[in-house]
Amino acid sequence: MKVTLPKGTKDILPDEMIGWRFVENTFYQICINSGYGEIRTPVFEYTNLFNRGVGDTTDIVQKEMYTFNDKGGRSLTLRPEGTAGVARSFIEKGMASLPQPVKLFYMITAYRYENVQKGRYREFNQLGAEIFGAAGPVADVEVISLLNNFFSKLGLDKLSLEINSIGCPGCRNAYNVKLKEYYSDRIDGMCADCKRRFDTNPLRLIDCKNESCIAASLDAPLMLDNLCGECASHFSGVKAGLDSLDIKYTVNPRIVRGLDYYTKTVFEFVSENVGTQGTVCGGGRYDGLVESLGGSGTPGIGFSLGVERLFMELESNNIITGDKLVPEIYFVTIGEKAYAYARKLSCALRRAGVYTEMDLLGRSVKAQMKDADRKNARYVLVVGDDEIRQNKAQIKIMETGELKDVSLDSIYKRILEKKVQVV
RNA sequence: GUGGGUAUAGCUCAACUGGUUAGAGUGCCAGAUUGUGGAUCUGGAGGUCGUGGGUUCGACUCCCACUAUCCACCCCA
Numbered sequence: 001m002k003v004t005l006p007k008g009t010k011d012i013l014p015d016e017m018i019g020w021r022f023v024e025n026t027f028y029q030i031c032i033n034s035g036y037g038e039i040r041t042p043v044f045e046y047t048n049l050f051n052r053g054v055g056d057t058t059d060i061v062q063k064e065m066y067t068f069n070d071k072g073g074r075s076l077t078l079r080p081e082g083t084a085g086v087a088r089s090f091i092e093k094g095m096a097s098l099p100q101p102v103k104l105f106y107m108i109t110a111y112r113y114e115n116v117q118k119g120r121y122r123e124f125n126q127l128g129a130e131i132f133g134a135a136g137p138v139a140d141v142e143v144i145s146l147l148n149n150f151f152s153k154l155g156l157d158k159l160s161l162e163i164n165s166i167g168c169p170g171c172r173n174a175y176n177v178k179l180k181e182y183y184s185d186r187i188d189g190m191c192a193d194c195k196r197r198f199d200t201n202p203l204r205l206i207d208c209k210n211e212s213c214i215a216a217s218l219d220a221p222l223m224l225d226n227l228c229g230e231c232a233s234h235f236s237g238v239k240a241g242l243d244s245l246d247i248k249y250t251v252n253p254r255i256v257r258g259l260d261y262y263t264k265t266v267f268e269f270v271s272e273n274v275g276t277q278g279t280v281c282g283g284g285r286y287d288g289l290v291e292s293l294g295g296s297g298t299p300g301i302g303f304s305l306g307v308e309r310l311f312m313e314l315e316s317n318n319i320i321t322g323d324k325l326v327p328e329i330y331f332v333t334i335g336e337k338a339y340a341y342a343r344k345l346s347c348a349l350r351r352a353g354v355y356t357e358m359d360l361l362g363r364s365v366k367a368q369m370k371d372a373d374r375k376n377a378r379y380v381l382v383v384g385d386d387e388i389r390q391n392k393a394q395i396k397i398m399e400t401g402e403l404k405d406v407s408l409d410s411i412y413k414r415i416l417e418k419k420v421q422v423v
Numbered sequence: 424g425u426g427g428g429u430a431u432a433g434c435u436c437a438a439c440u441g442g443u444u445a446g447a448g449u450g451c452c453a454g455a456u457u458g459u460g461g462a463u464c465u466g467g468a469g470g471u472c473g474u475g476g477g478u479u480c481g482a483c484u485c486c487c488a489c490u491a492u493c494c495a496c497c498c499c500a
Contacts, residue, residue: 004491059498063424081500110500115424117494126500193497259499279500306500334458365458373460384458396459403459 008114008122019320023154023307024107027127030150031105034142036129039104041085043111047075053084053293055260057200064112078111081259082128082304083286084293090132091295100133110304119309127310130302132290137237139301140265140285141245147269147281147303148247155319159280162252163242163267164224165235166203169288171228176202178221186216207256222253231264238265261286265301271309273316280313281305327357330372332365334384342383345412373398381411 005011012020031038047067054060066078079085086104089095095102107127114120129146131139144161151159167175179202183190187198190205190213197204206217227235242249249267257266266284283303290298314320329349331342346356357375359368365382372380382394393411395404 007491064498112499114498115496116492117496120499124500128500257499282500304500309500332459364453366460367453369460371460377460380459382459386458394459398460401460 006122008116010121010123015324018323018325019311019314020307022320023310023314024127026153027105027107027150030146030153031129034103034146034149036103036105036146039086039089039106040108041082041089041106042079043109044076044078045085045088047077049084049088049293050077050080053087053261053289054081058260060112060259064114066111066113079108080112081110082106082108082126083130083259083261083289083300083302086128086130086302087132087286087289087293087295087300090298091290091293095132096296096298101139102132103129104132105129119306119312121308125307126304127307128302128304130300132298132300134301135287135299137234137241137265139299140234140238141241143283143301143303144242144247144267145245147283147305148245151269154314156313156317158273158317159269159271159313161242161247161249161267161269162255163238163249163265164252164255165227165231165238165264166223166256166262166266166284167227167231168263171226171231172203172223174228175221175223175226178226179203179205182220183216190216203256207254224251224253234264257282257284261289261292263287267303269305271313273313279306280309324376325355326376326378327355327372328378329354330357330368330375330377330380331359332368332372332380332382333358334365334382335388337385337388338383341388341408342381345381348412381406383408 028038047065050065051061056062060080065080068076070076086106090102090104105128108125109123110126111123113122116122129143131143144163148161151157166172180198183198183202183205187195194205194213203223205213206220206222224235239249239251252268255266255268262284264285264287267282268279269281270278271280272278281303283301285299285301287297287299289300290296311320329346331346333339333342342358346358349356357372357377359371363371369380377398380396380398382396387393387408391409392405392407395406396402397404
């Protein structure tokens, strides 16, 4: 084998694509119905967008970006996530002067240089949506309800929603001081990572999975108990909104998102079927992002959803079964005249929206029948030069094996009436 | 970046403690009375045994390296 897939990438083959279409179409419909406009931004952006947007201290920026110089010496980076590019577009295209709020959604690939494991790839697909310019908790609720609609339309009811608030810069700074105070006499017994976090990002200390660190964190003060008045009332607004929609959730005070731009509400949809990477969807509010990228102060909230992880969940619930599309009519032909006739009929049917099949290899009748069977065709229309002369053809109903004579004229007429049912 | 498992036909897997032309199932192609599928039977195509070294009279089998893949840590979708 000489040519292979790059590590961490995959081919999505035709059978699987049917499921992908199902997921993407469902997402598209829900977003459109909810007033979101679709946006496409470039796969690569100038590197500094992510440095500033995602945050210099994050793992993503520090070690996971595909960064390269183009021939003009510009530093470019394959997007490691979707929000930064959309925020850039919001600013650059002057969307702040559109009627507010601006609601956008997208279906993209993203790239992170990480070691591969279950539910984690280097190129992966995300569905995402963002609301810019709406500061109140109703926007948070709308984004979550969009996801709730999406999951229920897919037939998924086993994802659990966890929410938290990580406050605004104001209350977080005060909280960080408190945290450092709490950890100052315990940090010696904690892991190397945590010792580093103590200075760079103390918020992450309570999130560490290392056993001794978990023990040290048991009595740590929680952000949730230290929110300022504004953040606290925002969070209760979110909870009240979810309650009124009967959306179930649990408050998980230990959720911390890995991207620097999050403020106030953060949330995750978690699955038990995805392996250790259980987060199917993560999102939250980012009221400071647009401003930090040079735009005017604009609140925002959004999410991104890992399609590969969603698929694992769908498959383990038997929602994606890999069913193939089956042809309505398979034309079995004998002879050139019959082939030409059937080809014309087949084209007309395809234009009318009917899936038809024909042999392209000049195979025997038997082999054509076998092919029709293999493709699970509902009907086979057998046309030979004899039939052309007599202006009729045989239709075989594959499920029962029943044969019927039909006149070619009537078939053509039925097609013109756009009737799918030919028998 | 770190740790562990795996690597044989398109796919799923065999090959005894190293021994001759590496097998099966499935899938694919063709045939079993000449213009009709699914069952059965027969035949055919398809493998530099992940790559490169080494040990040996002899390596799919043992050793080393590399690569890929899977799983886990970190972190995230």
